[in-house]
Amino acid sequence: MISLSTLLNPPEGLTLSEILVISLILGMLHGATPDEHTWPITFSYAVGKYSSKEGMKAGFLFSLGFTIQRAFLTTLGFIGLATIYEKYNLDGPVYTIVGIVMAIAGSYILKGRYLHLPIDVLFKSKHHSTKTSGVELYDIPLKMTIVHGLIAGFGFGAYASIITFVLAPQLPSIVYAPLPGLMFGIGTMIMQMIFGAMFGNILRTKRLTEEEMSYVARKTAGRVLYYGGLVFTMVGLLIIAFPVIDNFAISTGNPIPNLDAIDIGFLLVLSVVGIIGISSIILGIKEATRLSRTNRKSANFSAYKKS
Template identity: 65%
Template sequence: MSAWGWVEWLLNPPQGLSLGMILLISYVLGLLHGATPDEHTWPITFSYAVGKYSTKGGMKAGFLFSLGFTLQRALLTTLGFLGLAYFYQKYNLDGPVYVVVGIVMAIAGSYILKGKYLHLELDRLLGSRTHGRAAERKNIYEQLRDVPLKMTIVHGLIAGFGFGAYASVITFILAPRVGSLLYAPLPGAMFGLGTMTMQIIFGAAFANLARLKGLGEEGVKRLGAATAGRTLYYGGLAFVVIGLLIVLFPTIDYLALSTGVPIPNLDAVDVGLILVLTVVGGIGIGSMIKAYRELNSISSATRARS
């Protein structure tokens, strides 16, 4: 069987599977979910992992986020077994979930930035020059708080209410076949553990992006916190805006340009992929570059005065 054939088999598993095979398929689907650019996982893991600026911290961020996600998925497959998950088929919850996820992201970002960054940015947008650029940059980096990793569990629980192709398989195909309510949470739990495996790996990789040369330990710590704060705050606003647009204009959520790749999250350029690229690629990497330049500027000014 070709690689694409195996993917098709995983997404459309046959009848008569044993419980062990159902759980194995659920875990593999979780690996695929965690490895592909999903808007419910990557932006959160990136933000918190970069904020911890170390392999261990990044892995912890990926683990805690996926822990909340796994608990929700276990609940979801239980509902699927009981036939109570029909509301996912009747209603499109993407818009409301995006809005709630975005609000939580913005709150976490605001906490990291001590709430002052919004004030400073509004001053800039309104044309105020109360604060000089150098003073503004210094003020931001002196106010940064540590990244609250416990919030990742909350994010995971909320993000788990997002629904896609992988969730459809474990909820409506695999969960009803486990044979007993006692086993109903297991496909969701295994799916969550598969996602967790990949998010831990990506969390470690994302965290090490913050370790740029020439900044020193304290500089790397500040760069990570600033990047996390800005990504969560502005990424959260992006989620809220997209979520509200989907609520007002539901057809937006169904617009997609096929890529020809038969793997969910890679099969089309759609709202989800655009959100991942915007938050991680645009806001996240852009914030990292911005912070790197600002910290270098502050360091140069400090050396010039000494």
């Protein structure tokens, strides 16, 4: 059995199978711990689809894009080109771009347009909307999660450092270079599908009609993506302007990355999933209940007039 110490500090001289197993387990740890590059996106799309099946699909598609990028990253690590991450802090630019894409997706759900960018043409998506409780809300293709995954994969943390700078260079040839990233992505995918199913099932625990659930789900997804995207963008721009901000961290004493400190990444997850996500669900339920009550009164009034 592989110890936690071996996972987080892999020794030299590992076999190919050992490298792949460690990469897979690290990916599962990455997907299971609150990571700012995964949880906000999976949560938003999974809640927006309000079903375990669609939530798993959201987690799968996001992780698919993430896995492709991670395979590319470990290839760069093998040939020595990933040193750019040691020279430059890319957190600011990645947060900014991720935030912009989130806001674009949220804008579509809430307003029916991608902030005037032709992303719907890129994905050949139809302009699909549904009137829920008299309010028109728009659905978004889950294919957008692949774009989020590709972009988020450029984010760099402790797990990425291990597979890129410790495991990838130990591979026998460049032919195997993408494999640690691939296994890491699959590990992340497994956990994100599980959490996606859980997130997608949240609204099923509430006593809501199908119409009310649809309203709350889309409103929540739109708000989390839009306002969460603005938060990501502002934090990214602040880090670009003042890089020292990214060094903020309060140790928790836990050795597992993503749980080892209260830092910018953890605060982003807390802000987007915790604060914006939960408050959006609560607000959405209140709005849906109020709209349903108003619609019922209008229907009763119309029936009374006809009689």
